[in-house]
Amino acid sequence: MDKTLILSTILALASFSSIAFAYDPRPLQDFCVADLISTVRINGLPCLDPATVKADDFFFSGLAQPGNTSNPAGAAVTPVGVSQIPGLNTLGLAIARLDYVEGGFFPPHYHPRGSEIHTVLEGSMEVGFVTSAPSFKFYSKVLEKGDVFVVPVGLVHYQRNVGAGKTVSIATFNSQNPGNSVIPNALFGSTPDIDSDYLAKSFALDKETVERLQALF
Amino acid sequence: MDKTLILSTILALASFSSIAFAYDPRPLQDFCVADLISTVRINGLPCLDPATVKADDFFFSGLAQPGNTSNPAGAAVTPVGVSQIPGLNTLGLAIARLDYVEGGFFPPHYHPRGSEIHTVLEGSMEVGFVTSAPSFKFYSKVLEKGDVFVVPVGLVHYQRNVGAGKTVSIATFNSQNPGNSVIPNALFGSTPDIDSDYLAKSFALDKETVERLQALF
Amino acid sequence: MDKTLILSTILALASFSSIAFAYDPRPLQDFCVADLISTVRINGLPCLDPATVKADDFFFSGLAQPGNTSNPAGAAVTPVGVSQIPGLNTLGLAIARLDYVEGGFFPPHYHPRGSEIHTVLEGSMEVGFVTSAPSFKFYSKVLEKGDVFVVPVGLVHYQRNVGAGKTVSIATFNSQNPGNSVIPNALFGSTPDIDSDYLAKSFALDKETVERLQALF
Amino acid sequence: MDKTLILSTILALASFSSIAFAYDPRPLQDFCVADLISTVRINGLPCLDPATVKADDFFFSGLAQPGNTSNPAGAAVTPVGVSQIPGLNTLGLAIARLDYVEGGFFPPHYHPRGSEIHTVLEGSMEVGFVTSAPSFKFYSKVLEKGDVFVVPVGLVHYQRNVGAGKTVSIATFNSQNPGNSVIPNALFGSTPDIDSDYLAKSFALDKETVERLQALF
Amino acid sequence: MDKTLILSTILALASFSSIAFAYDPRPLQDFCVADLISTVRINGLPCLDPATVKADDFFFSGLAQPGNTSNPAGAAVTPVGVSQIPGLNTLGLAIARLDYVEGGFFPPHYHPRGSEIHTVLEGSMEVGFVTSAPSFKFYSKVLEKGDVFVVPVGLVHYQRNVGAGKTVSIATFNSQNPGNSVIPNALFGSTPDIDSDYLAKSFALDKETVERLQALF
């Protein structure tokens, strides 16, 4: 069951992370709509011929529907990045809809390439982040409907539903590809595994616990 | 009455533009919460002593309430930028809630320092943008609840409610201070006025019309 | 006649805007001379094999000749961007020669990707720009031969000949592709047209006037 | 004992993280030597009067001495950042000496603001990093004397001594302040604590284990 | 006499280099007019209160007058940077007028922070640049009136009048402070002197020649 939870969490997060957004280098033309099937690989994505671009390249439909939260973490991400809107390429923006059942949560994670604004549309949500060494200060807040909270780029953070009933929020990033490093999965669910002796020592856990986690994630 | 409309539009937009967000230069520390009362003026804003920073510096409450649309344009902006959340300083993000009565609209405008994602929460909204010379191509789309559309940085665009009943949307920017150049106001409502002869020639209008607009905006 | 004026203005400006300059991302090698016929499309332009590059790739001849001002606006742009000097690719610079007959002018416009320095070589020229909301402050100056004025990136501005006889100036941009959003053309001359009802409401004009302008531009 | 280990690790890392290096925004003058006692706080650091700058402002002595590895993790960082060399301000570089006893290690961590090159001067060291969601791919390598390995910005990674005898390496960052988010400390050692129920659920650990870790770190 | 030449060259160049322009970090507001007398020192320059800014802050008069070429190099720079136009601060642009008597020249130099476009207004001028190691390729061109040539950022280059009569040109930079590293002066005219033995070995010159140059520059 724990295993299911973890796998579900991975799946929920994976959908989010297949986004390939676009961050810092400023655009050098009005737009550079991503050519998602080009075999040329560059920093970011190559562009379509502008003559073929149409309004639908800047458009996505579907954030009115909740994501599939029928997984043990009870949370889902519906990403809207350059994979969903190729016109986002070079524009340095992405958003996502987040759904949480009662008690639903996202495990600790960080976005290496983007700051994030959380806006609660429905329900009640705790969000918190931790600064880097040496202070490791923890800032957190419970957000109600219409509340907004910003998480600085690259800091460990999490969100969880702390109210009765489901929660819906919008997440906004200043990158076409903020990335998502989900900490339990990066530590215990990598391919191949990180050596369990090392993880046990680093986290002051016994090796059996680490190996259980590795089997799980 | 027209005059009232224009003035109201300005007021609605002005509230938005008093935001002083933060765009491109990457942060050089975990955060740099804006010191909104410092007399030191720099590109962006100076920071508070990090020892005094608390969770509320990253927080804003109030997007659950509609803005005041009782103005002739029937539209309102509730901005959430660095003036509302000083923790946004150096993070390159801002958002806003937009409200439109039935038939409400924003006049043509552009944001010199940010791309913008529109997400409709309720109602029905047309959004369109025009590329720069020489093509002046117009891309537009009608968005329903849950639809998303991106406007590239620096291009002329507008939104208007084209449905029955009110519309609510969220606007997201990849800048702490995208700026808002509202075209009718910049042309006909500047302080002091631009010469009316010049404007008449540029827009193929008679001088009386230009002066009427200048009195209005 | 007005129609001719507008079309001529578009043509004059169009020639300028077909430039594809290069702005922000710093070069990662000594130079990256644009390959203007490559079918690979990226943010900016791909490069030629450096072994084939020659001095002429950094060179342009022709700014000694005035542009063709025999159009109703009496103004012309001779652009020198990456289309004219492929060696400008990635270097973040472009220039242009501007010619104005007596009374000649450029309509209100802005450059989404570059600040601009104006230097008058001959004659007398007014230049002005308007800040963004909420202040819409108008700064302007009459320049004589040898005078210099800078227009910040992304702000609405214009120039016009206010002296007796023709005016010649040099415009300089910190982008290989500043872009040019010519406001009358973006509003009334887009393809397809923006809805005339909307434009009429936004500019407090009657619909007939808007449709006349749309036919014109 | 475990507790000692963790505390020592924190101390070792903390010393490193008190560095305030300098990353992205390019310098706008030859140098901007940090004024480390200014009360003006900006993104980065304000500068000294250039007339008072001397060669020693660009200099640091002390990387010939090993750091103090007499801690349970058996590892130490000797940082050389803007706190040690104020002349690094705005230059986007920092380095550090890393010492490991036999079996010494650094726990999983990441640098939110810099890529890192590891160069082994003595001994034998394993280094590995994990990509972000959804692939969580683990890339690792054992480095011997004279070997070099790069860790991309913002990815979880670690190093440990896997040879007989001590290891010495040089770490290089393209930021004046890469930051160091040490994962066990950020999760279990923050101030205040993150809720142990949440951490237990996220890591599939029982609450007692989480609370033991929180007491430890 | 040689000494006079060198000193004059230094003076001519020095005037140019006292400019403190502004390059890469994008503006975070409409403008940030430099406060040239502030005691706060940052990367770039702090800003004036925008309420006190006037059109003259964006203006400079004086490029119609030739610079003083009565020096042995027969060349002069009239810079227009942020010292002359405080409104250039954060806008990433600067220009200059260059005057050359017949046979006048600028010694080899480079601009560490800006690419440069040369435009000849009068006369005839050779411009050339050399790429970095290992190719050291030399690209050069003779420019006549109205000709344009671009020198990529950071490469050694020079200009000289190769026609009959004087030459006037405009130089444009994509930085508020491109800087000017004049090679003979940097090598032989530094304060204090570089060791003459070292310079002799590096340039395959005898020590007497080096010391003569050091006395000269």
Add this chain to the structure above:
Amino acid sequence: MDKTLILSTILALASFSSIAFAYDPRPLQDFCVADLISTVRINGLPCLDPATVKADDFFFSGLAQPGNTSNPAGAAVTPVGVSQIPGLNTLGLAIARLDYVEGGFFPPHYHPRGSEIHTVLEGSMEVGFVTSAPSFKFYSKVLEKGDVFVVPVGLVHYQRNVGAGKTVSIATFNSQNPGNSVIPNALFGSTPDIDSDYLAKSFALDKETVERLQALF
């Protein structure tokens, strides 16, 4: 013999400069390992298919071996850039090992695209740099084992062994391709030659000396 010295110096430096590192534009994905054989040329380098990337793409072996200093300058560079580690592409970092025999030196040079940290591993080394016009201030320092010194981006500098016995140091750059403009070679060893009359005048040398240097370098 002098000729041999110069040629050897060029060879030693050339090896360094064939590096194609990567500087400013931030990565838009976890990594973009350089495809060193692609025929697509862009600013920087195109990427390999991430599915084919392996740990060795981030790895280099060989800095334990001294470079070949059997040349008249008695100095050698062993570069580790994107040519050696394709995984460095887009990450903005490079390093190098520098070896000097007793009395060995590098001629005056600068890196147009990167600041540089010098760290002495063995021996004793003088390093110095000169600021740009008009001050041409010379900052220098003798470094012993474990000493560190930073040279700001784009300034003329040099290093030389001033101790008894050989010197070994590590150089670190915040660019994947800092470039190396070696001044004697750029001036006197370009292809084709710069006009010797011009060089003679610029450096206050007689033409015969210049032509001897041109034959030499």
